[in-house]
Amino acid sequence: TQVTDALRERLGLDFAQANTLEIVDGRLTGRVTGEIVDRAGKARLLRRFAAEAGVPLSQTVAIGDGANDLDMLNAAGLGVAFNA
Structure with a gap:
């Protein structure tokens, strides 16, 4: 996801997963897209x-x-x- 991919790379982690946040016109909408990590x-x-x-x-x-x-x-x- 937008946040976890950057953190995973910066911290040298092998795995990271999170909900994907919807972005429209460069702004977060408050909605989640795709599979929910519950x-x-x-x-x-x-x-x-x-x-x-x-x-x-x-x-x-x-x-x-x-x-x-x-x-x-x-x-x-x-x-x-x-x-x-």
Whole structure:
């Protein structure tokens, strides 16, 4: 996405995923386009990233700040909740 791609490159991350924000005439509309990264989707993405990297889920870390992160936090080897 517009934000996560830049952060992924700058931080040297292998994987990043987020909702795609709609931009019209150079301005954010407040809408999301494409597939929504929801509670279940976050856990699915963590599993996919781990599989693609050949990393066991037991060696993954997930960080979240809300109820929609619970599935991902539970799937990770180390789940970190903050400001939750």
